[in-house]
Amino acid sequence: MREIVLINITGEDRPGLTAAITGVLAQGGVNILDIGQAVIHDTLSFGILVEIPDNGEASSVLKDVLFTAYKLDQQVRFTPVSESDYQQWVGGQGKSRYIVTLLTRKVTAEQLQRVSSITAKYGLNIDHIDRLSGRMPLDMPADQGKGCIEFSVRGEPADPVALRAEFLSVAQELNVDIAFQRDSLFRRNRRLAVFDMDSTLIEAEVIDELAKAAGVGDQVAEITERAMRGELDFRASFKERLGLLQGLSEEVLEEIGASLRLTEGAETLFAELKRLGYKTAILSGGFSYFAKQLQAKLGIDYVFANELQIVDGKLTGVAVEPIVDAQRKADLLRELAQKEGLRLEQTIAVGDGANDLPMLGLAGLGVAFRAKPLVKQSAKQAISTLGLDGILYLLGFRDRDGQD
Template identity: 70%
Template sequence: MREIVLINITGEDRPELTAAITGILAEARANILDVGQTVLHKVASLAILAEVPDCIDESPLLKKVLCVAHELGMQAHFTPFSAADYRQWMDAQGRSRHIITLLTRQMTAEQLQQASAVATRHGLHIERIERLSGPVIAGSAEAGRTGCVELTVCGEPADPLTMRTEFLQVAQESQVDIAFQSDSLLRCNRRLAVFDMDSTLIEAEVIDELAKVAGIGEQVAAITERAMRGELDFQASFRERLALLKGLPETALAEVAASLRLTEGAELLFAELRRLGYKTAILSGGFNYFARQVQQKLGIDYVFSNELQIVDGKLTGVAVEPIVDAQRKADLLCKLAEQEGLCLEQTVAVGDGANDLPMLGLAGLGVAFRAKPLVRQSARQAISTRGLDGILYLLGYRDRYRDFDKDCR
């Protein structure tokens, strides 16, 4: 086998570095087996795994690389690869790779240390760490600041369930969201995103707000909370709560609608999803009257929610069948994916309640957003520290002062 050597060049970044080193290797008719270069705060690191032809004397070649590196004010290190080393490296290329995303208001060393320690304990090897979020002024109390880093790891965890439990514990104790995904092409090729509405796209449960107007807010809110935690059947609790609103004037709908606020990050998320060609949908156990308004504000393609029955200007206390419950949300996700010519792995689903779990489980990326404990523990991914725009990071996007560039490998 021809000689193989790993060349590492480090030092203050010089624009001509790559061309200078590869130019020397080109003169020797060397093959490039692997290459990687990074620049972090003006410090460059270039690594090249080169195969040198038998007819070329390796020592003068490497001496020339060393001299050029010195002229550039950089350091060069060489590591010879034996046949066994090369086979080991080749075998490693076939190992599974995963993405660990850390998302928080402000990244701390403790958060990164704890997450990386969990990964290492479970047999994962960190190959690369990159910052996805934009820079912030050091020491500032900048409102809405974001910290997000992405770790590329190779290997398979020996006990995925235990690892997930440990990630959830770190997330809870250190105020950081941790997502663990397979590093696949489909991760960067999703094209349909569906969302729950209440407490997901808007910062309220509409049925609770209507109940406040009717003077029975606490009674209805208690039922809603138990239903979202998964303690009550959604359809039964929905009918029970709606029946309590019988006789409420239709004018209350406009009153409540005027007070509703979009969730943090919703406008940025949907603007980017539209720009990137996603189809979007609301799949909600809430009400059409409000969902249509959210659709108009965010430019959403499809809406499926419940229609309130109104007679003589008053709510009858029932909704038009069929009720959009957990199973219907899951069915609608499948129907929309088929309609758009997509596999389920190319879909994203986001919600906060127990009635969202079936669709979160079916989607390629299912995200429990600011969810109840049961939902957060059951969903594969969860975001609690940031707004809805944090979902973009899970899709592999970089933040460049509020612009996002796709980073699909």
């Protein structure tokens, strides 16, 4: 009678170990049903599920595995598996799979405990846990570290809405980000990424900076804040704010443009997206004058933003149609995807304001970046802890991949 056995091997990792063990199994004519191997801090954990033919050699094969492992200074455990248990395991391979991604400045046991408890509470089983971030020095400053742990989970959550709400609550409590997304074909096959500009690619709202220079900073900042929270219609608020800038000198634009700072991780993100073959775009309710500066600096393919009308060296304060508002952003995302021959599932959209929500909802991966509470709650995913390059982790990108 054939036997099914799970072989677990642990010990100090060394070259040739896998070849030695599988070589013994090969001599016994063994079939491999499942296999997995991980190395943590030079310590090996190697599991292999085997089917040993009904030829009377089972005890001999396992004895040879034990002897070979002993010579390699490894510990071995054999666990018999019944055919009914094996068939039940095979039957589970059609279950849905999801990816839970934990992003933080420094990974703690409490963070892992809370995430794993929530997945279990909603009926999800963890299959794999991987560290995507690089090795972190012990003396890394608290505000500069990057930690990312990816959980591959199996099953269908009992209540997806409640699951996401609980992840969001824990993320706010522990000052981490927790992403939950279906593990589909498109996750690693996205090819277009579009971005809001103000407070997303740059650490400022340009219209507020212009307003300060025009002496109407407080008035415009208040309108901007209410619009970003979703309390005001974007088109109306945009026209109102722009009207307050009437008469501002064109020279001020150059000064402000030179002072704008890129958001943390922007240069790394765009360098990697370009290396991976992505097309990128700015879809901004801000101004094309500044967006084109970013385009040159980051190598962005497309720019769609609002034009500043200038007459005799001064801003007129008149809005030039078409205004890039929430619906325009969503329409542009759809048009760009069609132009590039892509499905919407292959797109990424990133923004921080209420006027970004339509495009975030339309994209395959919509990310609310350092966003207002309303936007974080409404978007599919949110990143507030790390920089823009944290988006790479949501694609399954490992820090070491950037060194290839």
